[in-house]
Amino acid sequence: MSAVPAPARGSLGPWLLLAPLMVFLAVFFVVPLAQVAVMSVSDPEWGLGHYAEIATDGFHLRVLADTFFTALVVSFCCLLLGFPLAYAMAAASPGWAAVMMVVVTMSFWTSFLVRTYAWMVLLGTRGPIARVVEWLGFATPELLFTRFSSTVAMTHILLPYMVLSLYGVLKRIEPSLPRSAASLGATPSSVIRHVVLPLAAPGIVNGLTLVFVLCLGFYVTPILLGSPREQMVAGVIGQQVEEFLAFGEASAMAVVLLASTLVVLGLYHRRFGLDRLWG
Amino acid sequence: MRLALILLGAVVLAFVATPLLIVVPMSFSTAVSLEFPPPGWWTGYYAAYFGDARWTKPTLNSLGIAAAVAVLTVALVTPATFAVVRHRFVGKGLVNLALMLPLAVPHIVMAIGYYAFLADIQLLQTFPGIILAHTALSVPMAFLVLSANLKGFDRGLERAALSLGASPARTFLHVTLPVLWPGFAAAALFAFVQSFDETVVALFISGRDTETLPRKMFDSIRTTADPVIAVVSTLLFFAVAVLVIVPVLWRAASRRRLEPRP
Amino acid sequence: MTKPYLELQGLSKSYDGRTRALDGVDLTAAKGEFITFLGPSGSGKTTTLMLIAGFEAASAGEILVDGAPITHVPPHKRGIGIVFQNYALFPHRTALGNVMFPLEMRKVPKTQAVEKARAMLALVGLERLAERHPREMSGGQQQRVALARALVFDPALLLLDEPLGALDKNLREQLQIEIKRIQRSLGVTTIFVTHDQSEAMAMSDRIVVFKGGRIQQAGTPLEIYNRPVNDFVARFVGDSNLLPLLLTDPTAGIGEIAGIGPVRVPAQPGRKAGEAATLLLRPEGLGLAGEGAINTCRMQVETVVHYGDSALLVGHAGQTALRARLPGLVAQGITSNMEIVLSWNPASAHLMPAVMRDGFQNS
Numbered sequence: 096m097s098a099v100p101a102p103a104r105g106s107l108g109p110w111l112l113l114a115p116l117m118v119f120l121a122v123f124f125v126v127p128l129a130q131v132a133v134m135s136v137s138d139p140e141w142g143l144g145h146y147a148e149i150a151t152d153g154f155h156l157r158v159l160a161d162t163f164f165t166a167l168v169v170s171f172c173c174l175l176l177g178f179p180l181a182y183a184m185a186a187a188s189p190g191w192a193a194v195m196m197v198v199v200t201m202s203f204w205t206s207f208l209v210r211t212y213a214w215m216v217l218l219g220t221r222g223p224i225a226r227v228v229e230w231l232g233f234a235t236p237e238l239l240f241t242r243f244s245s246t247v248a249m250t251h252i253l254l255p256y257m258v259l260s261l262y263g264v265l266k267r268i269e270p271s272l273p274r275s276a277a278s279l280g281a282t283p284s285s286v287i288r289h290v291v292l293p294l295a296a297p298g299i300v301n302g303l304t305l306v307f308v309l310c311l312g313f314y315v316t317p318i319l320l321g322s323p324r325e326q327m328v329a330g331v332i333g334q335q336v337e338e339f340l341a342f343g344e345a346s347a348m349a350v351v352l353l354a355s356t357l358v359v360l361g362l363y364h365r366r367f368g369l370d371r372l373w374g
Numbered sequence: 375m376r377l378a379l380i381l382l383g384a385v386v387l388a389f390v391a392t393p394l395l396i397v398v399p400m401s402f403s404t405a406v407s408l409e410f411p412p413p414g415w416w417t418g419y420y421a422a423y424f425g426d427a428r429w430t431k432p433t434l435n436s437l438g439i440a441a442a443v444a445v446l447t448v449a450l451v452t453p454a455t456f457a458v459v460r461h462r463f464v465g466k467g468l469v470n471l472a473l474m475l476p477l478a479v480p481h482i483v484m485a486i487g488y489y490a491f492l493a494d495i496q497l498l499q500t501f502p503g504i505i506l507a508h509t510a511l512s513v514p515m516a517f518l519v520l521s522a523n524l525k526g527f528d529r530g531l532e533r534a535a536l537s538l539g540a541s542p543a544r545t546f547l548h549v550t551l552p553v554l555w556p557g558f559a560a561a562a563l564f565a566f567v568q569s570f571d572e573t574v575v576a577l578f579i580s581g582r583d584t585e586t587l588p589r590k591m592f593d594s595i596r597t598t599a600d601p602v603i604a605v606v607s608t609l610l611f612f613a614v615a616v617l618v619i620v621p622v623l624w625r626a627a628s629r630r631r632l633e634p635r636p
Numbered sequence: 637m638t639k640p641y642l643e644l645q646g647l648s649k650s651y652d653g654r655t656r657a658l659d660g661v662d663l664t665a666a667k668g669e670f671i672t673f674l675g676p677s678g679s680g681k682t683t684t685l686m687l688i689a690g691f692e693a694a695s696a697g698e699i700l701v702d703g704a705p706i707t708h709v710p711p712h713k714r715g716i717g718i719v720f721q722n723y724a725l726f727p728h729r730t731a732l733g734n735v736m737f738p739l740e741m742r743k744v745p746k747t748q749a750v751e752k753a754r755a756m757l758a759l760v761g762l763e764r765l766a767e768r769h770p771r772e773m774s775g776g777q778q779q780r781v782a783l784a785r786a787l788v789f790d791p792a793l794l795l796l797d798e799p800l801g802a803l804d805k806n807l808r809e810q811l812q813i814e815i816k817r818i819q820r821s822l823g824v825t826t827i828f829v830t831h832d833q834s835e836a837m838a839m840s841d842r843i844v845v846f847k848g849g850r851i852q853q854a855g856t857p858l859e860i861y862n863r864p865v866n867d868f869v870a871r872f873v874g875d876s877n878l879l880p881l882l883l884t885d886p887t888a889g890i891g892e893i894a895g896i897g898p899v900r901v902p903a904q905p906g907r908k909a910g911e912a913a914t915l916l917l918r919p920e921g922l923g924l925a926g927e928g929a930i931n932t933c934r935m936q937v938e939t940v941v942h943y944g945d946s947a948l949l950v951g952h953a954g955q956t957a958l959r960a961r962l963p964g965l966v967a968q969g970i971t972s973n974m975e976i977v978l979s980w981n982p983a984s985a986h987l988m989p990a991v992m993r994d995g996f997q998n999s
Contacts, residue, residue, distance in 0.1 A: 108457075108461060109457035109458075109461035109463045110457075110463070112453035112454060112456055112457035112461075113453070113454050113457045113458075113469065115449075115450050115453065115454070116450045116451060116453070116454040116473070116513065117454075117469075117472075119450055119509070119510070120472070120473075120476075120510060120513065123506050123507065123509070123510040124475075124476055124484075124510040126491055127484060127487030127488050127490070127491035127492075127507075128479065128483070128484065128487050129487075130487050130490045130491050130494075131483060131486055131487040131490070134486075134490060176386045176389065177386070178379075179379045179380070179382035179383040179385075179386055180382075180383040180386040180387055180390070181383075182379045182380065182383055183379065183380045183382075183383025183384060183387070184383070186376070186380060187380075193622060195387055197618055197619060197622060198387060198390055198391050198394075199387075199390060200618045201394060201611075201614055201615060201618050202390050202391075202394060204567065204614045204617060204618060205394060205610065205611060205614050206571040206573075206588065206610055207571070207573065208571075208573060208588055208591045208592060208595070208607075209397060209606075209607040209610055209611065210393055210394070211595070212397065212591075212595055212603055212604070212607055213393035213394065213396050213397050213607070214393055215408060215595070215599070216396055216397070216400055216408050216410050216604075217392070217393060217396060217410075219408045219409075219410075221405075221407070221408060221409040221410065222408065222409075222410045223396075223410050223411070226410075226411075251389065251390070251393060254386075254389075254390060255390070283375055283376045284375035284376075287375055287376065287379070308478070311480065312480025312481065312482060312483070314480075314481065314482045314573075314574045315573050315574065315592065318596070319592070319595055319596060328482075329480060329482040329574075332482050332483075332486065333482060333485070333574075333577075333578075336486055336489065336578070342486065342490065345486055346486060349480075349482065349483040349486055349487075350483075352480055352482070352483060353479055353480065353483050356478055356479070356480060357478060360478050528722070528724065530720050530722060530724040531724050531726060531727075533689075533691055533711070533718075533720070533724065534718065534720060534724035534725075534726075534785075535712075535726075535737070536690075536691075536710075536711040536712040537689060537711060537712070537714075537716060537717065537718040537786075538712075538717075538737050538738035538741060538785065538786075538789070539712055539713075539715070539738050539741035539742055539789065540712055540737075540741045541712050542712070544741065545712075548737075549726055552726075552728045553726070553727060553728055
């Protein structure tokens with residue numbers, strides 16, 4: 096019920112309130128985005144040449160495939176690592192849960208750059224892991240600038256998204272549900288398999304989708320500590336602009352990247368409705 | 375199985391926490407390149423950071439830009455949030471979707487778009503250009519935060535105010551705004567942090583004079599792995615720590631203080 | 637009748653143009669009266685309150701306060717004090733700040749406002765808590781602050797929307813007495829909405845029973861209890877036996893109830909022999925039959941519930957279901973499966989229109 100009687104249907108009120116933001120977004124979001132699409136078919140000359148190249152050229156296809164594959168790997172690593180942590184947080188006493196939440200939240204808010212730098216230290220040849228390996232008698236490991244270092248760092252950076260998504264659903268499970276399952280004869284692992292996991296499924300799907308989409312477009316981390324020979328899409332796009340000023344080519348790749356992202360989100364929306372993703 | 379999950383969870387927590395903590399000792403290291411544990415300790419790099427305009431200028435730039443972005447974002451988002459949460463109209467679902475769209479677009483895509491667009495309107499490498507781009511990118515999160523707050527707002531308070539003689543305008547001023555301010559603050563904070571940390575777009579649209587801190591850091595890490603990066607990282611880490619821990623402590627303290635007394 | 641202070645004339649409200657949440661409500665109230673709107677959820681009692689408050693617009697009808705129509709006056713100009721179900725106290729203001737709010741809106745000078753507010757808080761017994769914020773107060777205290785806030789500006793009317801629903805029984809009863817006392821001392825015309833019939837009985841000068849968007853009956857608590865106009869009102873307020881009766885001799889006041897036989901009822905001179913009716917007999921109206929008692933019936937007791945001060949006997953006489961409430965001392969020896977003889981005084985029963993076989997009623 097409204098404080099003042101609700102305005103009649105079709106009134107101007109809401110549109111006037113929305114206008115500033117919509118106009119702003121139209122100019123400062125839609126136009127630049129449209130320009131990317133236009134450039135993909137107009138630079139240096141009109142035509143679908145760039146897209147043809149992407150579809151046939153082995154290099155581009157490999158980059159796309161690598162990116163997708165990496166995103167999948169990162170998503171599932173986040174799930175495998177994130178679920179135990181979210182579960183522990185949901186099961187812990189309020190004091191411990193708060194501590195864990197603080198750690199996760201701090202990771203969430205800490206800039207990608209800072210965390211990427213931290214991994215450069217950790218995985219570097221003079222870093223703690225290398226030292227331990229050397230101390231154990233093995234050769235100094237070259238962990239940086241590989242697909243591995245990039246994947247590990249991205250997993251770490253995107254993990255909070257997964258954990259928070261899972262924690263949300265796990266926390267909402269009524270404590271009486273696992274308890275009644277137990278009273279009906281379910282062992283603790285059965286309870287997890289048959290009660291907790293199905294109820295957590297929406298959070299799992301949410302987390303996977305979110306992490307996958309974010310990983311597809313990841314720029315900073317793969318460039319700073321990934322392998323220069325196995326780049327991800329975003330890095331390639333950036334390189335084409337920065338080094339070669341190849342706007343057309345870069346835009347075409349950007350459009351393909353955006354399309355992939357939208358397809359994934361579209362599939363999610365079809366099945367679940369996008370408003371669920373933001374909770 | 376339950377115990378195994380919880381133990382594993384603790385291990386993962388260590389995985390999450392360690393990289394965060396490692397930057398702090400690095401900032402006091404005497405090493406010239408990445409080396410851990412540090413060979414020696416000093417605060418030299420802190421002095422280097424605070425004394426070097428090549429670091430302090432981008433820091434100030436980023437602070438100023440982020441503040442402007444926060445204000446502009448909240449100003450644009452507030453009326454829109456009220457429209458979406460409190461009114462029924464045709465196309466509301468689409469509007470909701472449209473407002474969330476910037477979140478779905480990878481920043482690298484927007485980066486090239488902004489590069490071309492801002493160049494066309496002569497705002498490339500200028501502060502206004504960066505502010506406008508960052509605002510567009512901050513809108514979805516600010517909208518989400520504010521609308522969540524607005525949805526949880528008790529309309530009964532507004533009705534009570536009306537019944538007590540406050541006109542709709544005075545109700546908004548004396549009741550709605552004061553009660554809603556944490557939502558505004560949260561939206562502004564999200565926008566501020568988004569802008570302050572934003573790297574990809576800034577790489578393409580900021581210039582030498584308008585360099586942002588993330589851009590400086592990125593270039594630094596890429597070229598020289600300048601140890602000052604550890605200093606910046608530590609400072610940022612503590613800023614985040616304050617941001618996260620203070621509200622938690624505040625809430626715990628107020629809960630203890632405000633229990634109903636007889 | 638003194639000039640009505642509040643008048644509702646043909647008030648109707650429809651949200652979707654088809655179903656009527658409120659269907660032609662007519663009501664008058666005198667100044668200083670305490671009226672309770674009683675009814676189940678969806679009966680229209682809260683809708684009527686919202687219309688009087690101005691938060692909903694009427695589809696038809698008029699609302700007059702002290703002779704002046706307020707139907708189209710916006711809510712912030714009506715000068716009506718409202719206590720909401722969830723109190724709606726402003727969380728960012730202290731108790732004193734809340735109570736001062738309406739005075740601030742009316743541009744009362746600060747010192748005067750503070751004085752009036754403090755006096756009102758003292759009236760509700762909360763002068764000590766003036767500097768506390770709502771979240772530092774218990775439910776009962778918040779409720780009293782809400783009351784003080786609604787009364788401090790001398791409103792024309794006081795509306796209370798199920799204000800005591802969230803409180804436990806003892807607190808509720810305490811506050812019922814408080815509210816009544818304050819209302820009496822200030823003489824403000826009050827409308828109290830509740831679904832709790834014992835609350836309505838305890839507090840009201842008059843009760844208005846709502847059902848399906850219409851007023852079923854308006855009267856004093858005793859009128860509603862002893863002479864309900866239909867079976868809905870009879871069942872809604874208090875426990876009841878609704879016994880189908882055939883008027884065999886209306887002028888002499890004799891009727892026939894299945895399973896019980898001929899009974900004496902109040903004389904019905906205007907009616908014809910053979911007409912059907914319903915006899916309302918409250919369970920406490922039945923007692924153990926003494927020597928030479930009239931209106932006797934044999935009751936097969938199925939269940940006995942001993943409350944200590946009284947006992948409820950549930951059973952039947954023939955095929956007619958029956959409930960009787962006897963004083964505790966009298967009912968001590970009675971157990972289930974016993975057959976007892978009960979009787980009642982014809983004057984304590986009430987004749988109502990017949991309830992049709994399918995449960996609907998002519999009224």
